[in-house]
Amino acid sequence: MQLDQLTGVAVAVVHKGQFIWEEGFGWANREAAVKAISRTPFNLASLTKPFATTTLMTLIAEGKLSLDDPANNYLAKSKIVCPHGNADAATVRQLGAHVSGLPTMFAMYYRNEANLALSPDALLTEYGNLAYPPGSCFEYSNIGFVALDAIASDLTGMDFGNLMTQRVLTPLGLDDSFFGTGLRDLQRGRCVTIPRETLSRTT
Numbered sequence: 001m002q003l004d005q006l007t008g009v010a011v012a013v014v015h016k017g018q019f020i021w022e023e024g025f026g027w028a029n030r031e032a033a034v035k036a037i038s039r040t041p042f043n044l045a046s047l048t049k050p051f052a053t054t055t056l057m058t059l060i061a062e063g064k065l066s067l068d069d070p071a072n073n074y075l076a077k078s079k080i081v082c083p084h085g086n087a088d089a090a091t092v093r094q095l096g097a098h099v100s101g102l103p104t105m106f107a108m109y110y111r112n113e114a115n116l117a118l119s120p121d122a123l124l125t126e127y128g129n130l131a132y133p134p135g136s137c138f139e140y141s142n143i144g145f146v147a148l149d150a151i152a153s154d155l156t157g158m159d160f161g162n163l164m165t166q167r168v169l170t171p172l173g174l175d176d177s178f179f180g181t182g183l184r185d186l187q188r189g190r191c192v193t194i195p196r197e198t199l200s201r202t203t
Contacts, residue, residue, distance in 0.1 A: 054168050
């Protein structure tokens with residue numbers, strides 16, 4: 001922060017399950033002169049992925065899907081495609097391990113461009129093309145996690161953010177964390193979990 005390379009940060013020290021110190025430094029919003037406090041929400045960005053896979057594992061524990069089934073078995077709308085190979089070779093497990101053959105992709109939108117953000121189904125239609133044979137190589141793939149989100153939503157009929165809150169955040173007591181970018185949540189949250197496929201919903 002002294003080198004002006006960081007706008008703001010919230011720090012907490014936890015000992016034996018108890019907060020013993022927490023404090024915010026710098027700015028939550030420099031332009032509006034809003035200082036960061038210990039409960040200022042921050043984006044977790046791709047650290048959301050363990051929350052996503054934990055959500056998915058609750059469905060696996062209930063027998064609603066299998067890790068080694070083709071991902072396309074569970075995608076109700078947009079499917080993974082492969083013009084020159086077998087798209088059904090990409091399994092649920094491979095999506096989570098970044099070895100499904102789906103490529104790297106990243107999209108970012110500013111807050112006033114949020115209407116440009118694509119839905120998971122639209123993202124899969126646009127980017128859900130295998131670039132490599134499933135299992136042949138590792139490539140960090142946000143679109144793979146879009147597919148996992150879509151699978152979970154298709155199986156439950158629930159928005160993925162609500163599903164994650166119900167099955168992971170609330171049971172773990174993470175009441176200050178939330179998925180998505182509802183502005184009202186910014187007033188209460190400690191941290192933000194966001195979709196991995198795009199930063200269009202960040203706040």
